[in-house]
Amino acid sequence: MSMRGNIRYVLLVIVPTFLRGSLIDSLVKYRKYRPDEDAFEENAAAARLQYAKTAILEGVRERHRKWTWRYFAERRDDRHRYTDLFQKKLLAQLYAPVSPLLSSYVFGIMLITTFIRSCMSSRD
Numbered sequence: 338m339s340m341r342g343n344i345r346y347v348l349l350v351i352v353p354t355f356l357r358g359s360l361i362d363s364l365v366k367y368r369k370y371r372p373d374e375d376a377f378e379e380n381a382a383a384a385r386l387q388y389a390k391t392a393i394l395e396g397v398r399e400r401h402r403k404w405t406w407r408y409f410a411e412r413r414d415d416r417h418r419y420t421d422l423f424q425k426k427l428l429a430q431l432y433a434p435v436s437p438l439l440s441s442y443v444f445g446i447m448l449i450t451t452f453i454r455s456c457m458s459s460r461d
Contacts, residue, residue: 367392370388372384
């Protein structure tokens with residue numbers, strides 16, 4: 338496939354797929370605010386207005402919630418908890434007991450390295 342064919346493939350297949358995914362994600366995000374079919378049958382205009390109002394207000398409420406002191410405290414506590422757990426994980430890996438097979442392997446390599454160095458130094 339030529340370079341021009343690759344570009345055409347990207348423009349015709351990859352980009353629309355990406356855009357379609359983001360469009361679907363945005364539709365799913367607001368689907369939970371959609372009124373039921375009975376409300377649409379009763380009064381479609383009022384149902385659409387209620388849908389728009391609810392979706393917009395929920396977005397505003399979420400943005401406001403993210404600027405409260407309680408949210409900042411939750412995020413701070415999450416960060417502290419994460420760093421504590423990560424430090425414990427690193428320390429557990431650092432001080433984990435070495436298996437006997439691995440320790441014998443490391444000891445053997447140290448002996449071989451020492452032997453080779455002593456041979457090299459005796460040549461001088």
